Amino acid sequence: RDVSVQDSPGYRLPEPGTQELARPPVVIGTGPAGLFCGLLLARKGYRPILLERGEDVDARTRRVAEFWENGSLCPDSNVQFGEGGAGTFSDGKLNTLVKDPAGRNRFVLETFVKFGAPEHILYEGKPHIGTDVLSNVILRMRRFMEESGAEFRFESCMTDYREEQGAVTAVEINHREWENTSFLVLAIGHSARDTFRMLQAKGGLSMSAKAFAVGFRVEHPQSMINLQQYGELYADRLPAAPYKVTANLKNGRGVYSFCMCPGGYVVNASSEERRLAVNGMSYSGRDAKNANSAIIVSVSPEDFPGDDALSGVRFQEMLEERAFSLGEGKIPQQLFGD
Numbered sequence: 001r002d003v004s005v006q007d008s009p010g011y012r013l014p015e016p017g018t019q020e021l022a023r024p025p026v027v028i029g030t031g032p033a034g035l036f037c038g039l040l041l042a043r044k045g046y047r048p049i050l051l052e053r054g055e056d057v058d059a060r061t062r063r064v065a066e067f068w069e070n071g072s073l074c075p076d077s078n079v080q081f082g083e084g085g086a087g088t089f090s091d092g093k094l095n096t097l098v099k100d101p102a103g104r105n106r107f108v109l110e111t112f113v114k115f116g117a118p119e120h121i122l123y124e125g126k127p128h129i130g131t132d133v134l135s136n137v138i139l140r141m142r143r144f145m146e147e148s149g150a151e152f153r154f155e156s157c158m159t160d161y162r163e164e165q166g167a168v169t170a171v172e173i174n175h176r177e178w179e180n181t182s183f184l185v186l187a188i189g190h191s192a193r194d195t196f197r198m199l200q201a202k203g204g205l206s207m208s209a210k211a212f213a214v215g216f217r218v219e220h221p222q223s224m225i226n227l228q229q230y231g232e233l234y235a236d237r238l239p240a241a242p243y244k245v246t247a248n249l250k251n252g253r254g255v256y257s258f259c260m261c262p263g264g265y266v267v268n269a270s271s272e273e274r275r276l277a278v279n280g281m282s283y284s285g286r287d288a289k290n291a292n293s294a295i296i297v298s299v300s301p302e303d304f305p306g307d308d309a310l311s312g313v314r315f316q317e318m319l320e321e322r323a324f325s326l327g328e329g330k331i332p333q334q335l336f337g338d
Contacts, residue, residue: 011107016044024049024151026171026181028158028195031085034187035141036108038150047149049181051173053157053192054082056142057135064089071329073270076157079279080191080271083154084138089269091261091281092129094121115140118284126242130284158195163204191271193313200309207309213258214319215296217266217278218336222291225262240286243293253298260293262286268331275320278331 025041027034030052041048053076054060060082063074075081079089087093094112096105109121112129115137121127129137142152153173160172161184168184188195199205222240229241240262247255264282271277280292304311305318326332 011103013040013044016046021046021182023180023182025183025185026051026179027185027187028171029085029187029189029192030083030142030152031187031189032087032108033085033189034185035084035138035145036111037185037187039111039141039145042145042148042150045149047151049151049153049179050145051156051158051171051179052081052083052152052154054078054154056152056154057083057088057138059154060084060088061135068268073273075272076155078271079267079269080189080277083142083152084135085189086191086269086279088134088138089131089267089281090259090279091131091264091283092117092134093259094127094129095125111141112137115144128282128284128286130286131281133284160198161202191277193272193310193317196310196313209301209304209307209309209312211298211300212312213254213256213296213298214316215258215294217280217292218295219266219290219292222263222289225291240291243291245295255295255297257293258296260291262291263288264290264292266292266331270320270324272317272320274324274329275317276324276327276329276331277320278323 025046025048027038027041027048027050030038030050034050038048038050055063055077060077063077063082064079066072067074067078080086082088094109100106109127113119113122117129117133117137121129146152156173158171158173159175161168162170162178168181170178170180171184172178200207223235225243226235226238226241229243230238242260242262243257244260245257249255259280261280261282263286264280265288267279267281269277269279280294282288299315301307301311304315306314323332
């Protein structure tokens with residue numbers, strides 16, 4: 001095959017404005033969106049404050065290990081909440097499958113490498129860091145941002161906000177204290193349902209339900225996947241193989257694999273009592289005996305109970321409560337043939 005060189009434009013942050021901010025910007029959440037927002041604000045001298053309801057990555061890692069060991073869930077610091085966001089415990093897969101003429105994807109990868117991620121993520125088709133490596137990368141990012149003027153406040157959940165003349169002027173933290181700000185960035189991720197409800201009750205934001213996908217995890221021996229993907233000659237010689245499956249059904253729904261984890265683990269990713277969420281992850285070596293993947297089906301607001309902005313959240317909660325009941329709090333399992 002022919003080999004060609006493709007030049008990727010370096011990402012350029014828009015030039016900052018000329019008006020000085022009276023108070024520092026506040027970023028809610030330290031998942032990928034919040035971290036990179038805070039990083040770029042800090043590099044431009046804005047000294048952002050990042051509020052995170054969960055714990056720092058070290059304390060959070062210990063908390064998650066305890067949860068997986070004995071089932072003791074901390075609702076504010078878990079697989080979903082805490083420094084680094086849900087991706088910290090979903091092994092740092094970095095392929096977005098979106099076209100990126102501005103070069104933002106490349107900027108993200110280069111930033112991770114700068115803070116200790118392996119350089120091979122810069123040229124792999126499906127770059128992967130691994131949970132064990134990613135947690136250290138996140139820690140180094142935070143320390144650099146703090147040296148650049150950013151302030152991190154962990155175990156700090158936004159519980160309200162004030163606005164004047166259509167502009168946010170302050171946020172409430174843990175129902176106790178207020179932080180004044182010139183502007184607010186919500187990078188609250190997937191699972192902050194209490195925050196969604198607070199925002200809906202306030203009525204000051206435009207909110208709408210959106211389509212997403214739900215499903216289950218399927219797990220198989222990694223040796224079987226290697227044989228299928230590489231053939232007998234190379235099955236034992238190459239790294240753990242990934243796969244992707246997709247189908248469009250006659251009823252208009254799409255079914256596809258997502259978050260495929262070669263040599264990985266199926267893990268309990270719950271963040272709420274008596275509700276079960278399941279995820280998959282791999283460590284950097286991808287050397288566990290099994291592969292797993294989410295097999296998911298598209299759903300839309302027409303499938304949800306009710307027609308308000310949080311109808312999809314209630315749909316998720318219903319499924320998570322049923323899954324918790326089926327497994328009596330543990331991940332329910334069955335053979336594919338059953």
